[in-house]
Amino acid sequence: MQLNRIHHIALICSDYRRSKHFYTQILGLPILRETYRAERQSYKLDLQVGEQTQLELFSFPNPPARVQYPEACGLRHLAFGVPDLSAAVKELTARGIPVEPIRKDELTGRYFTFFQDPDHLPLELYECPEEGSPLSQTEEG
Template sequence: MLTLSSIHHIAIICSDYERSKRFYTEVLGLKIIREVYRAERQSYKLDLELNGHYVIELFSFPNPPARVSRPEACGLRHLAFGVDDIGKAAEELGKLGVEAEPIRIDEHTGRQFTFFSDPDGLPIELYQQ
């Protein structure tokens, strides 16, 4: 069996680099580690961190094909971020112009959670820790 130590990062390809860069940094508050333009691929690569941990590689490519995201398509289902206060987090999203679904309760853990989407429709979950 392979021994893994952690998740290193999640890679996301966006359709509008500047719009997604703003969303992940100004709305979600991820910090930029580095930003590189790769001329040979006509692509940006933005490395983002959360609380000192490298978490997301945001890529842009010319004319990326659409990927089915919902409902329940095979593949990556969603990203989930832990929060201390789900109500406050959902309220803050609303102030930033991002609509979250109504807060629900996880029937197995009793914890609250909600979903919203990034600019390309990628589902993102907030889960109260």
């Protein structure tokens, strides 16, 4: 088996309009397609992240809450590479999004920070000044 890249990441949101606004207007992800599936009472919003990855945003009636305590089993966080971390943090805070203090990755020397989406999913911004280059073997978020 050869896995080449992550094609998409799927998220279920509790409030579709609020999450759509957050991911498209706050984070600026372009919409590829939006579908309403009446039989499931569900929206599916396909968003473009960079050149190769997609984020799928789903809505379902009454989804269960996500486990909120630190280090719970499952998805730990979703990390986005950005060329200028300080500029990205400044943009988020100007839009009213609380951001944790910037930290330095002791393994890679790169800077990163965390913030949350409307459903409290932990999101990370990881500074990658040379966007487009593959991650080194020591970089793990």
